[in-house]
Amino acid sequence: RTLAVDLNYGEAAIPFLAWARAAGCRDVVDGLGMLVEQAAASFELWHGLRPDTAPVYAALRDRDASLVTAD
Structure with a gap:
């Protein structure tokens, strides 16, 4: 079982996390x-x-749906 971590957050993290x-x-x-x-x-x-x-976390996610935090 593999965990992928990107220290970026929001839209900057999307490409790597999608690739993972x-x-x-x-x-x-x-x-x-x-x-x-x-x-x-x-x-x-x-x-x-x-x-x-x-x-x-809840307030940040409410402001920006691209914030992933964790699956």
């Missing part, structure tokens, strides 16, 4: 998760409180 799927990869992830989770980790270091990232 066409090559038989069932699990693909774009870089949105890394972006959001690094921001949450930084916020926690600065403020001592880790924000809930689920609403952030």
Whole structure:
């Protein structure tokens, strides 16, 4: 079982992730998760409180359908 990861997110990740799927990869992830989770980790270091990232993912997906995050 192969996982394809593109550190880009949104439309920039589409070509590679499409290629990976066409090559038989069932699990693909774009870089949105890394972006959001690094921001949450930084916020926690600065403020001592880790924000809930689920609403952030939901808001980002609502704004842009090309954001993949994970299958």
